[in-house]
Amino acid sequence: MPAANDRKVVLVTRKTRLEELIARYLTASQARFYVEHLGADFSDYQREHDVYLAERSLAVAALERWGRYQIIERSFLPNFIFGPSDIVVALGQDGVVANTMKYLEGQPLIGLNPDAARYDGVLLPFVPRDLGSLLEDVAAEKRDFKTVTMAKAALTNGQVLYAVNDLFIGARTHTSASYEIAAAGQTERQSSSGLIVSTGLGSTAWFKSIVTGSLAIAGAFGGPPVSGYDALPWDATELRFAVREPFPSRYSQTNLVCGRLTAEEALRVRSLMPENGVIFSDGIEADRLEFNAGVEVAIGVAERRGRLVI
Numbered sequence: 508m509p510a511a512n513d514r515k516v517v518l519v520t521r522k523t524r525l526e527e528l529i530a531r532y533l534t535a536s537q538a539r540f541y542v543e544h545l546g547a548d549f550s551d552y553q554r555e556h557d558v559y560l561a562e563r564s565l566a567v568a569a570l571e572r573w574g575r576y577q578i579i580e581r582s583f584l585p586n587f588i589f590g591p592s593d594i595v596v597a598l599g600q601d602g603v604v605a606n607t608m609k610y611l612e613g614q615p616l617i618g619l620n621p622d623a624a625r626y627d628g629v630l631l632p633f634v635p636r637d638l639g640s641l642l643e644d645v646a647a648e649k650r651d652f653k654t655v656t657m658a659k660a661a662l663t664n665g666q667v668l669y670a671v672n673d674l675f676i677g678a679r680t681h682t683s684a685s686y687e688i689a690a691a692g693q694t695e696r697q698s699s700s701g702l703i704v705s706t707g708l709g710s711t712a713w714f715k716s717i718v719t720g721s722l723a724i725a726g727a728f729g730g731p732p733v734s735g736y737d738a739l740p741w742d743a744t745e746l747r748f749a750v751r752e753p754f755p756s757r758y759s760q761t762n763l764v765c766g767r768l769t770a771e772e773a774l775r776v777r778s779l780m781p782e783n784g785v786i787f788s789d790g791i792e793a794d795r796l797e798f799n800a801g802v803e804v805a806i807g808v809a810e811r812r813g814r815l816v817i
Contacts, residue, residue: 615650
């Protein structure tokens, strides 16, 4: 392990909405024209952009005082190689922290909230002005960590994808996904809008919305009342899965539509789709695995754990 200040710090940033608009429309003035032509408030885009740049400058100033550092934009994460002793910093929102964590192998991760008035920041307990003292503490191992369980999707061809929140398995378009699913001794063919597998952290987000919506629909059709939904702890060594909009037919069944996976269990899914089948994690479809006819995936609790500085 190198000396404290010899450890490299990697700052992961994101493009603001204004930067994305400029990339599309070439100039800020053309982006403004597009937004205001639709009757929207362009000043909100500008404010968000200005605040983010100001907070990023504070973070960079702390890194310059520290010593070795590198800045990458989050779109480069799939091809970036982190060093084993790196300290990693993600400059919000929460999604940037989740997107970064799944590429780490035990390196400490600091989440910075660039705009506390705009973002709740469940994964962003700090702000950029905290970074200088945080780096000293993390390097000296004086900070506690919150452990985050991850999910792992492993294809039979050796490809692997990790998830901090959830994995989506289904069709890339709005067509139905066709596949064979197996878990807990059950196997059936299904046609659905795809399925998700969530970690403890993910059980507070997308998975919760699926369960909440399903219970509300069941109640509207006279189903029995169900007590409140309980999310898993972030470090729970189990996963939850749910099938979205399963369709019953002569060809497809709807019995295996949700469940839990312990650390010793796996969910297996075989694609029956000739094209457009995908697996992606944490909402980033660009970083995906192709999941077309004949490909099988095994999904379970990952051997990796995230370490979020608190």
